[in-house]
Amino acid sequence: xxxxxxxxxxxxxxxxxxxxxxSGHLFRYGSETDPKFLHTVASLExxxxxxxxxxxxxxxxxxxxxLVASLAALGLQPGDEIIVPAYTFVASYTSCIFLGIIxxxxxxxxxxxxxxxDIERHITSHTxxxxxxxxxxxxxxxxxxxxxxxxxxLLVLEDCCQAAGASYKMKKVGTIGDMGAFSLxxxxxxxxGDGGLVVTNxxxxxxxxxxxxDQGHKPSRLGVEVGSxxxxxxxxxxxxxxxxxxxxxxxxxxMIVTTLREKRKKFKNLIADAKGFKLxxxxxxxxxxxxxxxxxxxxxxxxxxxxxxxxxxxLDESGWHVYANMxxxxxxxxxxxxxxxxxxxxxxxxxxSRAMNISIGVVDGGLGAGWGININSSDSEIESAADQFxxxxx
Ligand SMILES: *Cc1c(COP(=O)(O)O)cnc(C)c1O
Numbered sequence: 516x517x518x519x520x521x522x523x524x525x526x527x528x529x530x531x532x533x534x535x536x537x538s539g540h541l542f543r544y545g546s547e548t549d550p551k552f553l554h555t556v557a558s559l560e561x562x563x564x565x566x567x568x569x570x571x572x573x574x575x576x577x578x579x580x581x582l583v584a585s586l587a588a589l590g591l592q593p594g595d596e597i598i599v600p601a602y603t604f605v606a607s608y609t610s611c612i613f614l615g616i617i618x619x620x621x622x623x624x625x626x627x628x629x630x631x632x633d634i635e636r637h638i639t640s641h642t643x644x645x646x647x648x649x650x651x652x653x654x655x656x657x658x659x660x661x662x663x664x665x666x667x668x669l670l671v672l673e674d675c676c677q678a679a680g681a682s683y684k685m686k687k688v689g690t691i692g693d694m695g696a697f698s699l700x701x702x703x704x705x706x707x708g709d710g711g712l713v714v715t716n717x718x719x720x721x722x723x724x725x726x727x728x729d730q731g732h733k734p735s736r737l738g739v740e741v742g743s744x745x746x747x748x749x750x751x752x753x754x755x756x757x758x759x760x761x762x763x764x765x766x767x768x769x770m771i772v773t774t775l776r777e778k779r780k781k782f783k784n785l786i787a788d789a790k791g792f793k794l795x796x797x798x799x800x801x802x803x804x805x806x807x808x809x810x811x812x813x814x815x816x817x818x819x820x821x822x823x824x825x826x827x828x829x830l831d832e833s834g835w836h837v838y839a840n841m842x843x844x845x846x847x848x849x850x851x852x853x854x855x856x857x858x859x860x861x862x863x864x865x866x867x868s869r870a871m872n873i874s875i876g877v878v879d880g881g882l883g884a885g886w887g888i889n890i891n892s893s894d895s896e897i898e899s900a901a902d903q904f905x906x907x908x909x
Contacts, residue, residue, distance in 0.1 A: 578698025
């Protein structure tokens with residue numbers, strides 16, 4: 516069970532790690548005059564910024580760390596509210612909670628991402644930001660979300676952890692809002708074991724996120740450190756070994772996405788005549804990573820039947836991606852007097868109860884995508900999976 520990047524680990528990653536080992540420099544900082552120091556983290560940051568078309572990228576230790584560094588950089592304070600979809604990985608909430616920021620949950624729509632029509636209902640005088648999550652590799656309806664943000668003067672932090680390689684109307688995700696947070700964990704499009712990245716076009720946000728990720732320091736610890744700034748930070752640094760793997764994986768990202776799109780297209784064509792379900796809405800069909808093929812059945816009974824036959828599960832039964840399944844988050848929401856029971860987000864509940872994830876590139880039971888194909892599946896394996904799906908739908 517892993518994302519597509521892990522299926523494509525090869526000699527290139529091993530060689531890159533070996534080069535770092537032989538350099539003797541595993542820390543992200545080193546002497547600028549030492550020819551052996553490889554600057555691998557800095558290279559990953561440069562390459563990723565270029566890849567995204569962003570001015571700045573910051574490497575971190577995880578997607579969660581990327582979210583925390585971004586939220587801190589955006590200046591959100593304890594008691595501030597941020598609107599977050601009710602269907603996302605638990606880290607979208609916990610990154611806020613640990614900064615004292617209140618995640619205010621909001622409905623998703625048939626794209627399984629933040630429903631632009633439900634955002635305004637949750638805006639109060641405490642609302643400072645929106646966190647659209649490009650769930651399952653599929654970009655959110657960013658035009659409409661940005662319009663709401665603009666109207667109410669809200670900041671936008673894109674959670675891109677499941678969507679490295681995705682774009683919305685030709686712009687890479689993460690570059691549409693104020694900041695974007697990415698993950699390099701094993702279940703994502705590309706993988707360095709663990710790791711993360713932040714992108715932004717705003718120098719001040721970049722420098723503040725950098726400070727947050729490294730004890731208040733300036734980027735690359737350049738310039739006078741003592742007395743020159745007053746920011747507090749933590750340690751979310753990436754090391755050179757992680758960056759070595761990340762850089763090689765980044766070089767494979769376009770090929771990964773292209774391959775997944777081809778395989779999903781094949782799979783979709785093969786199941787086109789089957790009845791009783793819809794494919795989920797894609798806000799930009801040309802920008803989706805195609806890591807997952809999500810089907811939404813007409814009713815719950817059919818969803819349960821098909822997923823049971825295939826040894827999978829409906830999305831409302833998948834793990835810590837569904838608000839109603841996050842007992843610790845619900846406990847926290849209860850404590851602060853917010854909706855904290857299944858049923859609080861009926862549209863989301865309804866969609867998730869009828870939906871099933873079919874793996875194309877991300878094979879992850881926790882995401883409800885334990886069944887399907889993977890990036891290395893042959894044509895005959897794709898045909899066989901499609902046959903099984905059609906048979907289960909009968
Ligand atoms: C994976 C994920 C995260 C957290 O990333 P880590 O690298 O595991 O910390 C955050 N948000 C979403 C939507 C994710 O899928």
